[in-house]
Amino acid sequence: MLIGRICAVVLLLVGGITGAANAQLTVDITRGTVDPVPIAVPEFAPVEDLETPTGKLSDIGASISQVITSNLISTGLFRSIDQNAFIEKITAAPSRPRFGAWRPLGVQALVTGRLQMLPNGNLRVEFRLWDVVAEAQMEGVGYTTPVSNWRRTAHVISDRIYSRLTGEEGYFDTRIVYIAEQGDPLNRKKRLAIMDQDGANQQFLTDGSYLVLTPRFSPNRQEITFLSYYNNRPRVYLFNILSNKFEVLGDFPSMTFSPRFSPDGDNVVMSLAENGNSDVYVMDLRTRREVRLTNDPGIDTSPSYSPDGRRIVFNSDRGGSQQLYVMDADGDNVHRISFGKGRYATPVWSPRGDLIAFTKIGDGKFRIGVMRPDGSGERLLTDAYQDEGPTWSPNGRVLMFFRTPPYGNGGTGGKPSLWSVDLTGYNERQVPTPFDASDPAWSPPLPVTNR
Numbered sequence: 001m002l003i004g005r006i007c008a009v010v011l012l013l014v015g016g017i018t019g020a021a022n023a024q025l026t027v028d029i030t031r032g033t034v035d036p037v038p039i040a041v042p043e044f045a046p047v048e049d050l051e052t053p054t055g056k057l058s059d060i061g062a063s064i065s066q067v068i069t070s071n072l073i074s075t076g077l078f079r080s081i082d083q084n085a086f087i088e089k090i091t092a093a094p095s096r097p098r099f100g101a102w103r104p105l106g107v108q109a110l111v112t113g114r115l116q117m118l119p120n121g122n123l124r125v126e127f128r129l130w131d132v133v134a135e136a137q138m139e140g141v142g143y144t145t146p147v148s149n150w151r152r153t154a155h156v157i158s159d160r161i162y163s164r165l166t167g168e169e170g171y172f173d174t175r176i177v178y179i180a181e182q183g184d185p186l187n188r189k190k191r192l193a194i195m196d197q198d199g200a201n202q203q204f205l206t207d208g209s210y211l212v213l214t215p216r217f218s219p220n221r222q223e224i225t226f227l228s229y230y231n232n233r234p235r236v237y238l239f240n241i242l243s244n245k246f247e248v249l250g251d252f253p254s255m256t257f258s259p260r261f262s263p264d265g266d267n268v269v270m271s272l273a274e275n276g277n278s279d280v281y282v283m284d285l286r287t288r289r290e291v292r293l294t295n296d297p298g299i300d301t302s303p304s305y306s307p308d309g310r311r312i313v314f315n316s317d318r319g320g321s322q323q324l325y326v327m328d329a330d331g332d333n334v335h336r337i338s339f340g341k342g343r344y345a346t347p348v349w350s351p352r353g354d355l356i357a358f359t360k361i362g363d364g365k366f367r368i369g370v371m372r373p374d375g376s377g378e379r380l381l382t383d384a385y386q387d388e389g390p391t392w393s394p395n396g397r398v399l400m401f402f403r404t405p406p407y408g409n410g411g412t413g414g415k416p417s418l419w420s421v422d423l424t425g426y427n428e429r430q431v432p433t434p435f436d437a438s439d440p441a442w443s444p445p446l447p448v449t450n451r
Contacts, residue, residue, distance in 0.1 A: 005145065005149075006145045006149065006152065006156055006449065007143065007145070007448075025037070025109060025133065025134065025138065025165065026165060026166070027078075027166045036076065036078050036079035037079065037108050037109055038078075038105070038106045038107050038108050039069075039078045039079065039080060040083075040086065040102060040107045040110050041072075042065060042083065042086060042089075042111075042112060043083070043090075044125065044127070045090055045091050045092040046058050046060075046092060046114070046115045046116070047092045047117075048117070052117065052123075054148050057117065063154070064113065064115075064150055064151075064153065067158070067198075068157055068161070070198065071154075071158035071162075072158060072161065074420075074429060075422070075427065076424075076426065076427030077165075077166070078109075081105050086101075086105075087101040087102070087104070087105070088101035090112045091114075092114040092115075093114075099132050099135045103133075107132050109161075109165065110129070111128070111130075111157075113157070114126050117147075122145060123144070123145055123146065123147045123150060124142060125144075125145070125157070126140070126142040126143075127139075127160075127161075129160075129164055138165075139161065143157075151200060152196075152446070155172040155173040155174075155197075156448055158173075159171070159173050168395050169395040169445070171197065171394050171397070171398060171442075172197060172198070174393070174442060174445055175194055175195065175241075175442075176195055176196070176418070176431070176440050176441065176443070177192065177194045177205075177217060177226075177440070177441050177443070178215065178433070178439055178440040178441070179192065179193070179212060179213065179437065179438045179439045180192075180204065180433065180434075180437055181416065181436040181438060182435050189208040190211055190212055191204050191205070191206050191208040192205040192206040192226060195433070197393075197442070198431075199431050199433060205239060206228075210230045211228060212226055213226065213228070213229075214439060216258075216260045216261060216441045217442060217443045218261040218265040218444070219265065219351065219444055220265050220444055221265045222444075222446070223238055223265065224241070225249065225259045226259070227257070233251060234251075234252045235248055235250070236248075236249040236252070236259045236268070236270065238285075241443075250283065250290075252272060257271040257272075257273070258271055258303070258346075261305075262305050262309055263305055263307050263308065263309045264309060266285055268282070269304075269312060270282075270283070270303070271302070271314075277298075277299065278300055282329075292331075293312070293327070294314075294316075298316050298317045298318030299318075300316045300325075301314065301315060302314055302315050302345060304348045307350070307352070308353065309329060310328065311326055311327065311328060311349075311373070312326070312329055313326050313337075313347040313373070314347065315344055315347055315358075319336060322344060322345060322361070324338040324344045324347050324375075325337065336375075337356075338358075338371070338375055338378075340360070342360050343360070343362065345388070346359045346389055346390065348390055350370075350392050351395070351396045352395075353373075354372065355371065355373075357370050357399055358371070358390070359389065359390065365384070366384075366386040367380045367382050367383055367387055368381050368387045368390050368399060369381060370399075381399065381421050381423070382403075382421055385404070385406050386404040386405070387401050387403050388404075389401050389438065389439050389440065391442045392442060393442055394444050394445055398421070398422050399420065399421055400418060401418075401420075401421070402416045402417065402418055402437060402439060403416065403419050404416045404417075415436045417433065417436065417437055418430070418433055418437045418438075
């Protein structure tokens with residue numbers, strides 16, 4: 001699976017425009033509710049409307065605009081202005097927009113862009129972000145990439161816009177690995193699948209001839225670890241997205257659960273069950289040496305590292321019910337952090353280090369929640385019948401999970417689908433997939449080359 005290379009270069013301000021230091025437009029993403037910022041993203045204009053292997057440049061420009069708009073709207077922080085209302089037509093000329101044509105529409109942020117085919121066959125995409133109220137350019141970047149890579153370029157531009165307006169890193173140029181499910185409930189075909197974070201570019205990584213479970217991304221590499229049952233024998237695999245190669249991490253004689261990378265990508269922590277008891281182990285990926293971290297009669301599972309690699313959160317029933325515990329990375333200093341009503345499962349540490357997400361089971365429901373690493377500040381973000389398996393966006397502001405409705409619900413019951421919710425709990429959205437979907441895992445940002 002090849003990921004097209006993107007090279008970026010910052011554009012200079014054009015026409016003597018006021019610099020970004022004077023621009024005042026910002027979006028506060030820490031508040032519970034915000035009024036979405038009105039933003040306009042006209043179609044990116046081609047310098048010359050040429051035919052390419054993937055369509056005319058004008059069509060690609062329109063598609064780039066649509067992807068950027070969809071990405072920004074999905075955050076709940078922005079509101080799109082209808083293109084039919086636009087007064088000014090944006091051209092490929094790198095000129096200052098007529099801000100007076102945008103203010104009557106309520107536009108606060110304006111994105112303009114242009115496309116150009118280069119002699120070597122690559123595509124040049126340039127964009128500029130404008131603060132309409134301050135009449136200032138806030139950002140300007142050009143990208144060089146293969147023509148077929150236009151969609152990823154749109155995600156990269158979306159990240160740049162989001163970052164400039166919010167002060168946080170974007171998460172649009174990322175991928176989601178998940179379990180695609182088909183067939184009868186008693187005979188489900190489960191395949192490892194991967195897609196862009198918005199549901200585009202769906203691909204299957206396994207053929208469904210054997211069961212696959214719990215895929216997880218490396219926090220700093222384009223690698224996936226997952227569990228499979230090949231010939232009914234549990235195996236943990238590594239898959240490299242850039243090389244498209246699988247590697248067997250290990251064959252295990254006993255049940256294995258939830259393998260997950262350490263922050264540096266050099267270790268995998270997992271649960272191994274033997275004689276009805278499950279404990280947490282860590283494996284060094286270079287030596288394949290296993291070290292046992294817990295040794296308790298209870299069931300210890302679903303371990304997840306803190307982003308600094310110093311601590312591990314896991315769930316255990318050692319205290320009589322399924323609760324969350326934190327320990328040092330070497331297995332010392334185990335202490336319980338969850339004390340609310342109900343049971344807790346599938347904890348995962350935020351990449352920011354400030355929160356732990358989890359599945360909470362109680363009152364006949366499964367809900368997605370977060371708490372601080374010391375157990376304080378518990379909040380539930382969803383309230384459906386069965387939400388579980390949270391995974392964090394790379395910037396720690398959004399969670400993706402899978403939702404399963406009850407059987408008998410209009411014929412759709414029991415079919416899992418992917419959803420996302422931000423930390424406010426107000427912006428909840430379904431993520432499109434071609435088949436039933438469960439157990440998502442979010443990738444780190446893809447690499448972009450600067451020059």
